[in-house]
Amino acid sequence: xxxxxxxxxxxxTETDYIVRAACKNGVWxxxxxxxxxxxPIHAAATGLHYGQECFEGLKAFRxxxxxxxxxxxxxxxxxxxxxxxxxxxxxxPIELFCEAILLALEKNIAFLPPYxxxxxxxxxxxxxATTPDISVGPGKDCEFVVIPTPIGPYFPNGFxxxxxxxxxxxxRAASQGTGCWKVGGNYAASFRASxxxxxxxxxxxxxxAKTHKYIDECTASNFIGIKEIxxxxxxxxxxxxxxPRSNAILPSITNDSLMTLAREMGIKxxxxxxxxxxxxxxxxxxxxxxxxxxxxxxxxVDPDNNITYIFGDKPGHILTKxxxxxxxxxxxxxxxKHGWCTIIE
Ligand SMILES: Cc1ncc(COP(=O)(O)O)c(C=O)c1O
Numbered sequence: 001x002x003x004x005x006x007x008x009x010x011x012x013t014e015t016d017y018i019v020r021a022a023c024k025n026g027v028w029x030x031x032x033x034x035x036x037x038x039x040p041i042h043a044a045a046t047g048l049h050y051g052q053e054c055f056e057g058l059k060a061f062r063x064x065x066x067x068x069x070x071x072x073x074x075x076x077x078x079x080x081x082x083x084x085x086x087x088x089x090x091x092x093p094i095e096l097f098c099e100a101i102l103l104a105l106e107k108n109i110a111f112l113p114p115y116x117x118x119x120x121x122x123x124x125x126x127x128x129a130t131t132p133d134i135s136v137g138p139g140k141d142c143e144f145v146v147i148p149t150p151i152g153p154y155f156p157n158g159f160x161x162x163x164x165x166x167x168x169x170x171x172r173a174a175s176q177g178t179g180c181w182k183v184g185g186n187y188a189a190s191f192r193a194s195x196x197x198x199x200x201x202x203x204x205x206x207x208x209a210k211t212h213k214y215i216d217e218c219t220a221s222n223f224i225g226i227k228e229i230x231x232x233x234x235x236x237x238x239x240x241x242x243x244p245r246s247n248a249i250l251p252s253i254t255n256d257s258l259m260t261l262a263r264e265m266g267i268k269x270x271x272x273x274x275x276x277x278x279x280x281x282x283x284x285x286x287x288x289x290x291x292x293x294x295x296x297x298x299x300x301v302d303p304d305n306n307i308t309y310i311f312g313d314k315p316g317h318i319l320t321k322x323x324x325x326x327x328x329x330x331x332x333x334x335x336x337k338h339g340w341c342t343i344i345e
Contacts, residue, residue: 001110003111003113003150004112005114005119005152006117006119006152007149007152008113008119008150008151008152008156009151009152010152010291011151011153012147012149013111013149013151014037014149015108015111015148015149016035016037016107017033017034017035017104017107017108017113017148017221018034018037018104018108018145018146018148019031019033019034019071019100019103019104019145019146020032020034020039020143020144020145020146021091021092021143022130022141022143023028023092023101023141023142023143023144024141025141026140027091028093028096028279030099031096031099031100031104031144032103032213033104033107034295037127037147039143041128041130041143042130042131042132042326043132044132045129045130045131045139046129046130046131046132046133046137046138046139046316047127047128047129048128049134049151049259050129050138051058051134051183051184051185052087052089052129052138052139053087053126053127053128053129053183053184054084054086054087054088054089054126054127054181054182054183055080055124055125055126055127055182055183055184055289056079056080056124056125056126057122057123057124057151057182057291058070058071058072058073058101058122058123058125058253059071059120059121059122059123059151059290060105060112060120060123061114061120061213061331061332062113062114062115062120063115063331063332063333064115064136064332064333064343065332066115067332067343067344067345068102068105068112068343068344069330069331069332069341069342069343069344070102070105070335070342070344071176071253071290071330071341072253072257072340072341073097073098073101073342074094074098075253075256076097077092077094077098078094078123079182079251079253080092080097080125080127080182080290081097081179082180083127083182083183083308086178086180087129087138087178087181087183088138089127089138089139089142090140090141092125092127092144096144097144098342100125100144100146101123101125102344103146103147103332104123104146104147105121105123105344107147108121108332110149111148111149111150113335115168115331117153118152118153118155118156118274119151119152119153119184120150120151120153121149121150121151122148122149122150122151122290123147123148123198123290124146124148124149125144125145125146125147126146126147126261127140127143127144127145128142128143128145130143133250137322140333148168151291154291154292154293159189159279159296159315159320159323160293160296160313160315161286161295161296161298161311161312161313161314161315162202162287162295162296162297162298163202163203163297163298163299163300163337164197164202164204164205164218164219164287164297164299164300164301165197165198165200165202165204165205165300165301165302165303166276166300166301166302166303167193167196167197167204167205167206168207168209168212168304169193169196170189170190170192170193170196170211170296171189171206172186172190172193172206172209172216172217172248173186173189173248173269174209174248174276175208175210175246175247176247176248177209177250178247178249179246179247179248179249179250180215180248180249180250181250181311183286186250187220190206190220193206194219202241202301203218203219203287203297204218205218205223205276205300206215206218207276208246208248208273209248212319213275213276214246214273214274214275214276215244215247215274215279216244216246216248216278217244217250217287218286218287218297219287219295220289221252221287221288221291221292221295222243222252222254222255222287222288222289223243223244223245223287223288224241224242224258224285224286224287224288224294224319225241225242225243225278225279225282225285226239226240226241226282226283226285226316226318226319227281227282227283228238228244228283229268236280238266238267238268238271239267239268240267241258241259241262241268241269241270242269242270242271242272242274242282243255243259243270243271243274244271244272244273244274245271245272245273245287246273252289253290254293254294254326255279257326257338258272258288258294258322258326260338261322261325261326262322265321265322265325265333267318277302277305277307279302279309280307280309282309282311283311283316283318284286284296284315284316284319284324285309285311286315286319293323293326294315294319294322294323294326296311296315296319297311298311298313299311307341314336329341
């Protein structure tokens with residue numbers, strides 16, 4: 001193995017093993033590691049034809065103390081359980097999910113990047129329905145796979161921001177559709193809008209599919225706004241962390257963790273619908289997720305209303321504080337009071 005840890009990006013690098021477990025007639029086999037990265041799948045599998053599949057994404061970190069920390073693994077297991085239920089698939093039992101992640105880590109420990117690099121070992125669990133059937137309907141047999149891959153730091157040149165553009169043209173997920181589950185169809189549906197935004201030099205900000213007035217998500221991440229709370233005499237009284245409430249967004253584990261940390265910092269946390277034009281009232285804005293933790297927005301362009309909301313090139317101080325607070329837990333630099341990390345000595 002010859003990996004230049006400092007050259008890793010957020011793309012797939014092959015490791016020694018993947019982990020697999022199949023479910024047939026409602027019975028799960030024990031997860032096992034295999035060097036073969038191919039999964040045989042029937043050409044008529046419902047996962048291939050009708051998009052009956054879901055996935056997850058989580059990371060293991062090499063800590064400052066040399067120990068390995070997997071961040072909130074059970075939460076990813078629970079979210080995949082809900083995604084599977086949403087698509088009428090046979091869910092992966094929580095214990096089996098965790099056992100497979102631990103096995104994938106153990107068999108690929110040589111691919112866990114060293115602490116100083118900022119790189120991590122990312123796990124991509126995938127659940128796909130394998131029942132061969134051409135009639136439109138859910139299949140019950142499925143294959144669960146955990147694919148590990150080392151990935152580079154999201155910010156190789158330091159924590160910095162990106163510009164976004166409001167999209168009202170192509171919806172990512174219907175307002176009462178599959179947006180709250182991590183299913184492949186949502187991503188395929190978002191590619192076109194993202195490509196258009198990227199071609200213009202922006203990340204895509206998705207609005208609600210029904211009215212296009214409210215912010216749903218930003219890239220494949222949740223949205224966070226930071227607002228200064230003022231008294232009636234316009235004196236600064238503190239900060240508010242605002243994040244969208246919507247049936248069409250993925251419940252981000254990073255966002256949930258950041259909300260907890262924000263509350264502990266004395267920041268008011270509010271989950272509610274956020275109109276696009278409320279961006280004008282925010283002092284800081286960002287996307288958040290496993291890959292980046294927090295990706296601050298430098299500006300948001302609303303082309304339909306000819307307005308640009310400017311946040312500036314330098315990340316705001318509240319988002320910076322939250323970013324470091326979460327990374328400190330993930331890398332073991334501070335006590336993990338919430339028991340978020342599974343620690344492997
Ligand atoms: C659509 C979408 N929203 C939000 C997130 C962030 O979720 P998490 O913080 O659990 O990674 C992700 C990434 O998993 C995502 O794909």
